[in-house]
Amino acid sequence: MYQLIRYICCFVLGASVALSLSISSSEQTPPKSIYYDADYPLLVDVIDTIETYYMDKVDRKSLINAAIKGVFDKLDPYSGFLSEDGYQALNNANRGEYFGFGFEVATDDGQITIVTPFKNSPAERAGIEAGDKIIKFNDTQVDETNFQSVLTEIRFHSTHNFAINLTLKKTNSHQEALLTLEPDFVYIQSIESQIIDGDIGYIHLTSFQEDATDAIVKQAKEWQNIALKGIILDVRNNPGGLLEQAISIADLFLEKGKIVSTNGRFFDANEVYYASNQSIFTNIPMAVLINKGSASASEVLAAALQENHRATLVGETSFGKGTVQSIIPMLGHSTAVKLTIANYSTPNGNYINEKGIDPDIEIAISSVTDLTNMPIIDSENVLENSYDQQVASAIAWIDGR
Template sequence: MSGIIRNLSFAIAGLILGLSATLFGQEHTQQYKTQLNYPLLLDVIDTIETYYVKKFTEQELIEAAIEGIFTKLDPYSSFLDKNEFTNIRESNNGEYFGFGVEIATDNDQITIVTPFPQSPAEKAGIMPGDKVLKLNNELVTADKLENLLAKIKQFSYNNQEIELELARANSELTYSVTISPSVIVIDSVEAQMLDHQIGYIRLSSFQDNSTQELIKQLALWQKTPLNGLILDLRNNPGGLLDQAIQIADIFLEKGRIVATKGRFFDANSDYYASPQTMVTSVPMLVLINKGSASASEVLAAALQENGRAKLIGQTSFGKGSVQSLIPSLSNGNAIKLTIAKYTTPNGTDIHEKGIEPDIKIALEAVTNEQTMSIINTNSFRGSIANDKHVNSAIAWIKTEK
């Protein structure tokens, strides 16, 4: 399995560390620009611009050269123009414009990681694990992922709809959807008190305010002692690394949370929990699936390996690298660059492997008739009354209590 997360929605889907603009800023770049010369590259660009049978401008050739550089790197690193950079920053604030679905290459197939809540993709019925077969009636293949993404970005920028043909996971059933881009607002933390005083928290992404919102919610429950806590990380594609670390720290009294390792000094860190915690004596279960990736895997592994929570569901996606957004030279551009790998508290590299749940539940293991209603159908994001993962979590918590 090759984990190559990309997005159709321009929402960030990796572990993002903020680097100071001065570190890779214009002054730094200008220093090297005056010291180095690139005669071969300049000669190639000039020759093609002058003699090639088809006309290309100098700017087009420079952009092609930049694109060529990133083909040498991992698939998580990319050049971001002003619009893409703006969309990523907005997504970290919980709002962005796009189609609302994360994709990956998995076993040489373009695969849906997760549709975002209330997005055009989710409303169209797209599900995690679906395979993308065609874009606007053109066949797509994993080796042409960059071209596919470029086309989708263009449709989003121009506010144009796209047609996707997809196949359901583990099935020959195919279907087509037409979706239009829109402004998508994500509340990263949603919560509800279930029966038997069991708290349920859905964490859909890791945004700037996720830790603060989670603390607010837990504080509201302090007056009513919890019998258990369910943290739902299913279809959470990641986000800000510092938020995942801070949230892990809320639930852990001690122990390592995550370790990162890279080539330059600041990319090497060990993060440990502080003594200040909340809901320490409450049984806790974390729900994960194939759509749980990146920062959500950091949080899940920290809680699992420190013995704070059990994981229930399916094996997670398996993304073990850290990206940083580095402001570029000019015009509001930026570079999203992989700067480190991370390992779990026990030193495990989960990249392209994922995290194994303590309690594994296959998607087809329980039918709707076998589940029982647990909450009102007017709950957020529709009903989870027949959610077998939540039902299993409640049953486990009751046994523990």
């Protein structure tokens, strides 16, 4: 009878055990709700009554899951309950590997929009692109009344190794495409890098996972004896990840200045992060490539470098995800809550949620996720076999400096 109370209480007490997906948190227990005595026993009573008297037998766990789902239906699309499998999958993804379909999504006006497909994933192999919208899932039309349920079903099919059928409205042609995806292991390297055009360092930052900062530091050491003319940092189609990694990477490139501010209801959600005085690749021009698939931590990094006048942004307006999520483990369970705990603002105090970051040099490219365009790594010449206008523009800007 008290099992549901424990579930719901975890939502209220969760902030005290938040992990550092986004901000570091000290233990802090929120005050007991004034509605505690009235509301929680009522909810338990409702479930007990249904379990006892409903004409068909209903599993209690199903009722509890339905109650939890109802809670998150009232919140933003980035918050959700993580089952044991989902929690483990997220932890694996932060380490650069997971089993699934290989695309990141967000919701916009009741539609599910692809933020990015991951490289070498089932989604990329099927031709899914940033900006595509899922309009039908397994013959079910997707709209504002069911998109949360559809996202839950996609996660269920992923964790149980079931194929899915998606009907997409393509971002460029607006034509519909029917695709079948089967889940697979997706391995994500945090960076890919190369010297291009003879003396320009190119770093494609694919994910803000646990080793991202270390990977860039390692690459900088390998290039320390090369007289670089410039640096290109590519965060196109990077949907984000660990905010702490975005902050530490920004700190690598900045000698001073504000990186990002977060603002939330509880004390530890309010932080201001500043750069230290040590940096890499100093005194050489830097260009950052962004597009509509650059989201969340990518936007934190891009805005920090742009507004501190360290880098010029080249490409397209970014996705526009200006909220911070924290992973809060549920006490006594192997599950967790992914909860939006704060908004973030850029160094100049700008909120970019649903707006995105505008590039300094706007270069729009269709099908930026096409294999002929990304990633731009060619052993002979970056422009010889796979022309990329955004990379070419960044090279031209560096040459002009």
